[in-house]
Amino acid sequence: MKRSDRLVAMTNYLIEHPMELISLPFFSDTYGAAKSSISEDLTIINRRFQEDGIGYLASISGAAGGVKYIPRVGPEHSQSFIERLCEDLEDPSRILPGGYLFMSDVLGNPSIVRNIGRLFASKFADLDIDSIVTVATKGIPIAYAVASFLNVPVIIVRRDPKVTEGSTVSINYVSGSSKKIQTMVLSKRSLDLGENVCIIDDFMKAGGTINGMKSLLQEFNANVCAIGVLAEAEDEEEERVVDDYISLLQIKNVDANNKEIEVVKGNYFQTSNH
Numbered sequence: 001m002k003r004s005d006r007l008v009a010m011t012n013y014l015i016e017h018p019m020e021l022i023s024l025p026f027f028s029d030t031y032g033a034a035k036s037s038i039s040e041d042l043t044i045i046n047r048r049f050q051e052d053g054i055g056y057l058a059s060i061s062g063a064a065g066g067v068k069y070i071p072r073v074g075p076e077h078s079q080s081f082i083e084r085l086c087e088d089l090e091d092p093s094r095i096l097p098g099g100y101l102f103m104s105d106v107l108g109n110p111s112i113v114r115n116i117g118r119l120f121a122s123k124f125a126d127l128d129i130d131s132i133v134t135v136a137t138k139g140i141p142i143a144y145a146v147a148s149f150l151n152v153p154v155i156i157v158r159r160d161p162k163v164t165e166g167s168t169v170s171i172n173y174v175s176g177s178s179k180k181i182q183t184m185v186l187s188k189r190s191l192d193l194g195e196n197v198c199i200i201d202d203f204m205k206a207g208g209t210i211n212g213m214k215s216l217l218q219e220f221n222a223n224v225c226a227i228g229v230l231a232e233a234e235d236e237e238e239e240r241v242v243d244d245y246i247s248l249l250q251i252k253n254v255d256a257n258n259k260e261i262e263v264v265k266g267n268y269f270q271t272s273n274h
Helices: 004-015 024-031 035-052 075-089 110-124 140-150 210-218
Strands: 054-060 065-070 131-135 156-157 169-172 181-187 198-204 221-232 246-255 260-265
Touching: 004 024, 004 035, 004 065, 004 110, 004 156, 024 035, 024 065, 065 110, 065 131, 075 110, 075 260, 110 140, 110 198, 110 246, 131 140, 131 210, 140 156, 140 198, 140 221, 156 181, 169 210, 181 210, 198 210, 210 221
Parallel strands: 131 156, 131 198, 198 221, 221 246
Antiparallel strands: 054 065, 169 181, 246 260
């Protein structure tokens, strides 16, 4: 195989298998090249990844060593993406009755959702996360996007039990915004005891839903390592019940009467990569 062909094949394999340790002998056997040539190829790929702002290759030495593709978005790429998202969401036509924003088109756009997933994965790549947890329904696309970059499964918390879930664990929690008592259920087979999990949600107001997920996950002795939300609402009247989270956007004001929306960057840039 020509080096140019091998570089394309290896790059594609690494991107398709993020966070997975791949040995040099595997590449050597697969593409019929000496380890020294493979090492040179990986150096080229690593440099390209870093220059393009999409991550880097971590080298692990020793008998069980190899390389691992770590997704990491450069600051310029993340800044410009979030700024474009803010502008897009400030379109007055998005205002719905009750002061809500129409965001289904954003959550239905594979390219946007993939970029959102890459940004969260950049923050959480060093946390040794075992699974992504979200609540049905709108957070599901983002959860899968994050999971695809961290190469872990997605676990979906439901509002009511489904017969296909088998035996479940359920809790009651107080919704932060409506103060209503609501129920969450999770299949007992969903995750192993003591897993490191990351909670992903599309929107957070007071944080009652996320707090409910945290309580439910305590039943599995899960360790909540990270919380990521696409958008948070600024509500000075309501006390936030979740404080340790990362948001991409903050919706500061929705004025239905004057058809004005103010959306700014969330706390994503105020928190350092772990």
